[in-house]
Amino acid sequence: AKAWHRSMFLRVLRANKRRICPNFRVPKVSPIRNFSGVPLKPPPVEVKETVRTLYSAVEPEPSSWPLLESLQASIPHSPVHYIQEILQYVHIQADLPWWLTIVGTTAAVRILFFPIVIKQTQNTARMTNARPELEKLNNWVAERRASGKFTMKDQKEFSHKAAAVYRKHNVDLVKMLLPFVQMPIFVSFFFACKGIAAKFPDVSTGGFSWFLDLSQPDPFWILPIVSSISMLVTLELGSMGQPASQLTNKMKFVFRGMMIFLVPATAHFPAAVHTYWVSSNMFSLIQTGFLKIPPVKRIFNIPDIVDQKALEEKERAMPKVEIVRPEKTFSSKPKNIRKYSTDARRPISLN
Numbered sequence: 079a080k081a082w083h084r085s086m087f088l089r090v091l092r093a094n095k096r097r098i099c100p101n102f103r104v105p106k107v108s109p110i111r112n113f114s115g116v117p118l119k120p121p122p123v124e125v126k127e128t129v130r131t132l133y134s135a136v137e138p139e140p141s142s143w144p145l146l147e148s149l150q151a152s153i154p155h156s157p158v159h160y161i162q163e164i165l166q167y168v169h170i171q172a173d174l175p176w177w178l179t180i181v182g183t184t185a186a187v188r189i190l191f192f193p194i195v196i197k198q199t200q201n202t203a204r205m206t207n208a209r210p211e212l213e214k215l216n217n218w219v220a221e222r223r224a225s226g227k228f229t230m231k232d233q234k235e236f237s238h239k240a241a242a243v244y245r246k247h248n249v250d251l252v253k254m255l256l257p258f259v260q261m262p263i264f265v266s267f268f269f270a271c272k273g274i275a276a277k278f279p280d281v282s283t284g285g286f287s288w289f290l291d292l293s294q295p296d297p298f299w300i301l302p303i304v305s306s307i308s309m310l311v312t313l314e315l316g317s318m319g320q321p322a323s324q325l326t327n328k329m330k331f332v333f334r335g336m337m338i339f340l341v342p343a344t345a346h347f348p349a350a351v352h353t354y355w356v357s358s359n360m361f362s363l364i365q366t367g368f369l370k371i372p373p374v375k376r377i378f379n380i381p382d383i384v385d386q387k388a389l390e391e392k393e394r395a396m397p398k399v400e401i402v403r404p405e406k407t408f409s410s411k412p413k414n415i416r417k418y419s420t421d422a423r424r425p426i427s428l429n
Contacts, residue, residue: 157266162274176284176292180350181357188361194256196378199369201253203381208247215239271350285349292350301352302341308359310337315366319383
C-alpha cells in the first residue's frame with residue numbers, strides 16, 4: 079500500500095509539476111514490484127477513494143485574482159506581504175483600529191515620498207515654461223519634413239536647440255520618471271488592503287461608523303463617492319495655473335468622466351481599499367494646496383509658471399521703437415555747430 083501511495087503521489091506531482099515547481103524533475107513511475115519480481119496488486123477501492131479525497135482537499139480554491147495568487151505563491155515575501163506585516167505591526171504596537179491603522183500608515187508613506195513630490199513639482203513647472211519654445215522647434219521640424227527638405231543636419235540642429243532649451247530652463251528629463259518610482263508601492267498597498275482580511279480575520283471588525291466590516295464593500299457607496307470626488311478635486315487644483323490648450327481641456331473632460339465611471343466600477347471593492355484611497359487622496363489634496371502657496375514655493379525653489387498668452391499680449395501692447403538713420407554722415411567732427419541749453423538765449427559752443 080505504501081508503494082502504491084508513492085506511485086500515486088508521483089503521478090499527481092507529474093500532472094501538476096508546472097504549477098507546483100517548474101524546475102523539479104519528477105522520476106518516471108515504473109510498475110511497482112516486490113522483491114520476487116511479481117507486480118503488486120492495487121489496493122482496495124476504499125483506499126483509492128481516501129487518497130483522492132485527501133488530494134482534492136489540499137487543492138486551492140479558484141481565485142478571482144489569479145495573477146495575485148500566482149505572485150504570492152511564487153514570491154512568498156513580496157511587497158504585498160511586507161505591507162500587510164507592517165500594517166499588522168502598527169495595529170498591534172499602536173493599539174489602533176484597523177481603519178485608523180490604514181490611514182496612519184498611508185500618511186506615513188506619503189510623507190516619506192514628499193521629497194520626491196517636490197522634485198517632481200519643480201521639474202514639471204520648469205518643463206511647462208520650456209514647452210512653448212519646444213513647440214516652436216517641433217513646428218519647424220514638421221514644416222521641414224512637409225516640404226521634404228528635412229536632413230540629418232536639421233535633426234542635429236533640432237537636438238542641439240532642444241538641449242539648449244532644457245539647459246536654459248534647468249529641466250532634467252530623468253526626473254520625469256519620478257512618478258513611476260512611487261507606483262509599485264501604491265499598487266502593492268492596494269493589493270495588500272484588498273487581501274488583508276484573508277490573512278488577518280479581525281479586519282472584519284476594524285471598521286468605523288457605517289463601514290464596520292473592512293472586508294466587505296461600503297453598503298451606501300459613500301467611500302467610493304468620496305474617493306472619486308477627492309481625486310477629481312486634487313486634479314483640478316493641480317491644473318490651476320497651467321497654460322490652457324486644446325489637449326489639456328480634452329484631458330480634463332476625460333478625467334472628469336473617469337471619476338464618474340470609477341464610482342460604480344469600484345463599489346464592490348472592500349472598504350479597506352476605499353479607506354486607503356480616501357486617505358491617500360486627501361493627503362494628495364492637502365499636499366497640492368500646500369505647494370501652491372507662494373512662500374512655500376519660494377522655500378522649495380518651485381518656479382512660477384509663466385503665462386505665455388499674457389506675455390505675448392504685453393509685448394504687443396508695448397510701443398514699437400523705430401531706428402531712423404541720419405540722411406548725412408560726417409567723416410570728421412563738423413565745425414560751427416552750436417548746441418543750445420535749456421535756456422535758448424545762451425548758446426553753448428562745442429568747440
